[in-house]
Amino acid sequence: MPRTPIPVTQITRAGVAAPTETNGDPANNHTVQNNGRVVLLVRNSGSTTARTVTLRLPGSVDGQSVTPRTVSVPQSASRYIGPFPTDSYGSTLQVDVDNAELKLIALAI
Template sequence: MPRVSIPVTEVTRAGIAPAAETNGNATDNHVVANNGKVILLVRNSNGAATARTVTVRFARDVDGQAVTPRTYEIPAAASRYIGPFDQATYGAQMQVDVDHADLKLSAYRLP
């Protein structure tokens, strides 16, 4: 199956409502359009003491070698803003993986 797209909400000076969350999909994972000014908001909806992990993949190899993806641990019942993500490093179609459906994702683009 193709990766699940995370819609990107443009931040404006007039203000915006919070973006709709995309439910984490640990089977197909996610992709988000990235112009280098994208920030992810990742919320762990697990109310117990279970931290969850989100992984952002690099778009390229270094000297022919795969680079270990960047991981972020999201504590139980907590949210984290992550980014921005350089387009040359993470790609125009940034791949985001989650380890559990407890993670809820939304994306924002800065002007």
């Protein structure tokens, strides 16, 4: 199945309402349209263990896949992650989650 898109909320000087979280989908994972100024807010809604979000980097170096970047989100905590330069992460960011307890919001600054 295709990856589940996470909508991007553009931050403005006038202010915006807090966006609705996207539930983590560990079976299909996610994509985010990336303009190089995107920040992810990842919340671990679980209260028992840390969870991991993985950011995939497209392309290869000398024919070898680039190792994805992983971020641990402690139990009942949140992490802001980003921005993601398009020359490294591409215009479509691939985000993998290890559990549905992770909730995601994408913000563009």
